[in-house]
Amino acid sequence: MRQSQESRPPSSSTGATVLSPPPPLPADAALFLDVDGCLLPFAPRPDAVEVPPALVDRLVALQTALGGALALVSGRNLATLDRLFAPAAFAAAGLHGVERRRAGEIVQASQIPAALRQVRDAGLAVIGAFPGALLEDKGAAIGLHWRMVAPPRAAEAATALRAFAEHALARLPGYQLQPGDRVIELRPRHADKGSAILEFLAEAPFAGRVPVFAGDDLTDDPGFQAVNSHGGISILVGDRPGSAARFRLSDPAAVHAWLGVTPRPPETPR
The missing domain is CATH 3.30.70.1020 (Trehalose-6-phosphate phosphatase related protein; domain 2)
Structure with missing residues (x-):
């Protein structure tokens, strides 16, 4: 389902932009997902976030269903993303696009001045x-x-x-x-989330697919703009005026529901 880049979301009687929920994820999507504030609720400290096992399960299943065309696009660095989502390994862009790697590649540390x-x-x-x-x-x-x-x-x-x-x-x-x-x-300053997404879209397995990106913060707007320029689906998570996104989900729980995350049943004590 491609969205015309000339289309614009409707406005309310007060002039504020009203964003509708996104359509179902296309079968031929190239899926890009922010992490903090999108896949995961904010924690008091960045190192206090917890990744539900059911979320990892679903991302792995989506990665397979999409032929590998799933990438995390985050402000965190790649090494941290790998620790958070272990044992899964996804294509990813870290530090807002400064770091980027394909699925299965080895993380190489960035140079630190x-x-x-x-x-x-x-x-x-x-x-x-x-x-x-x-x-x-x-x-x-x-x-x-x-x-x-x-x-x-x-x-x-x-x-x-x-x-x-x-x-x-x-x-x-x-x-x-x-x-x-x-x-x-x-x-x-040599990269942002938009440039990282565009680089992914120029190569397999992302090329030729419908780009979809969900994110919540100001740093995600270049990603929304990149996706919009390719007739894709841009999704704001939460409430933020002035976003370039065309659709909206209320919070990470709504993102999980849209992605089809099914909580694992509690383990039975032995």
């Missing part, structure tokens, strides 16, 4: 002033989170961490700032 290590150490000192703030070390990128900072200081933490990231950017040629949901990242 010496200046980024210095910025990371300085960032640890900054977040120490805000209980609940977190520095996420992604290897070739770092994320500064204030999701867990209590409301009395959350705004102050957001301002301080953004200012630190903007100042640090001058020390990192070839890097850019990537804002997200209560996080600011410093990452290489």
Whole structure:
């Protein structure tokens, strides 16, 4: 089911865009899935997320049904994605498209500039002033989170961490700032999720299929635009104004239902 790229979603009486649920997944889909906020609910800390075994089961089944044309497209690095979804191994793009590999390929670590290590150490000192703030070390990128900072200081933490990231950017040629949901990242600027999806679509087994991408954050908009340009199905997860997506699902649970995830029955005690 191809969507005309000239089509536009309807608007409500207030002028806000109203996005309908997506159609069923086409049999000839090239399926691209964001992870945090899309396949998995956000956790207080990035290392606290849990991947339900039933989700892994369903992704493996979809990978087979789609002839291998399934890829994770995430802000996490590839090594972390492999740990989260083990023992399954999927084609994937990590660090918002900076890292990319086909299914079955070996993960190779990205080069880490010496200046980024210095910025990371300085960032640890900054977040120490805000209980609940977190520095996420992604290897070739770092994320500064204030999701867990209590409301009395959350705004102050957001301002301080953004200012630190903007100042640090001058020390990192070839890097850019990537804002997200209560996080600011410093990452290489030579790729994004849209370019990663387009690279997948130019090669087997993704080429010639209907591209489908589900994601929730600002970082997913280049992916939505790439999919729309190929007459595909772009799906916003959650509520966010101004998204380029054409369809919407409310939360990760709705994504699971749309994908056909069936919870495993509880194990019987022996």
